[in-house]
Amino acid sequence: MNIFNQVWVWLTDPDNWHKSINGPGIPFHILKHLEYTGLAVLIGALIAVPLGVVIGHTGRGSFLVVGIANSFRALPELGLLVLLAIIMGVALAVQAVTIALVALAIPPLLAGTYAGVRNVDRDVVDAARGMGMREREIVFKVELPIALPLMLGGLRAATLQVIATASIAAFVSLDGLGRFVIDGRAFGGTDGYAMMAGGAVLIAALAIAVELVLAGVQRLAVSPGLRTPRIGRRVARVRMNPVEEPEETIV
């Protein structure tokens, strides 16, 4: 039996889909995986979005965006996680994983928000100001709605990266779909490798599913007024290559 069959057998084994002798089951680990991902993206957004809005609106500190985005991306996630787990202790493994994943979520969110706000047509902002809008109103009523497509692009990029990387939680004794990859490798043998590959397939499938949901959200959330051909092209470009778009804009 080849490895593809083995993976199929593993994926379709009913014992793997509920709590059994094999462990708590795939649905449990999917929920855990989404839990770590959601927490990290949420905290990342709470940090990156206000920061990106302030920098984008004032134009001050844009070097921070480039610096933070690039240096955080260069962090070796697994090394960071193990370091945090040892410093903070295995008892705080969830917090350690969250910090490591937040570091991963911040760069795309920050770059997306900054680029979105910064790229709002200056004439539009001037017009808003001329109409007597306060800075606060300009941010919330003009800049943010127009920046939304790029911000959501950043969110999608962050979520995708965090979902793929949340597998490392299993490295420090936690759950999530990474459990199958790490355990499968440790068990070894045909069964172990089937479990490992099965886990990888599930992670990829989960990432695609969440990406589709977020793409739908983006369609619904973006103001129809922004779907002019010009902006439409930009959105399309963000979809194709959400990570690089903001950097082009910065440089």
Add this chain to the structure above:
Amino acid sequence: MKRTFAGVATAVAAALTLTACGGSSDPLSSNTPAQQPGGSSGVVAKPSKIIVGSANFPESAVLAEIYAGALAAKGITIEKKLNIGNRETYYPGLQDGSIDLIPEYTGVLLQHINKQATETAADEVYTALKKALPSNLIVLDKSAAEDKDAVVVTKETADKWSLKSITDIKAHANEVVFGGPPEFAKRADGVPGLKKNYDIEFKEFKPLDVGGPLTINALKTGVVQAADVFTTDPSIKVNNFVVLDDPKSNFAAQNVIPLINASKASSEVKDALNAVSAKLTTDVLIDLLTKLSAPDKPDASKVAADWLAAQGLNK
């Protein structure tokens, strides 16, 4: 044309060399350098030179340095080839004469030679190992030093539940989260072995690392109450952990033992190495490893020489 010929000649020469390498590691080939009648019964002359090898981890290297130092003290010429690699790499080297002597562990060596071996108690493993070895290789006396998996608890836990052996933990199994490497969940001497040999089912198994910093941290901070740690891990002493006895030999014995080419095992060599084994204990290994991991990272040869001098084995 001439260049083409030279190229072909080089290729042929390379092919011949490669074939020669392959040939000598062929277990069926009788052309090994160990020509003399092997086995411990034959009288072996004092060898002119012994090549000492080691596996690629610090404990093996320092043990090899100790063997080398003890033999050099008896006037035997030594050549060192340390940190060769894993057993799959160096074991063929012992058979083709690339190395003559290497520190080994009884249990894993037996498993390497005979995958079906089921012995786990120290003496049974040693006897089975002597039988299983090919005629050109012998092992000398086994030392008391063992580097193997063990169930380890903190001093507080051991005092609170008065734990001495794994048997004692059964009464508290439903309060114990057990930490170990992920494969411990399935390994024959892991969770299934503890169930079979001691009828222990822990409250939960927590997959950590292979006796590494995560496991030590989890045990220290009470995330797990018992864990799978290697007996020679210096952090056992540093943290006052207690290694629980294993009366049912759930974990196979892993006594440190010299594995040597029979044609080099003269009585001087045997005496020198057996004198070393007589002094080696698990505590000695922990001590050596602690010294090796000291901040100034001393050389394995220095740590070995100091120990030999302290034991009076350097003359």
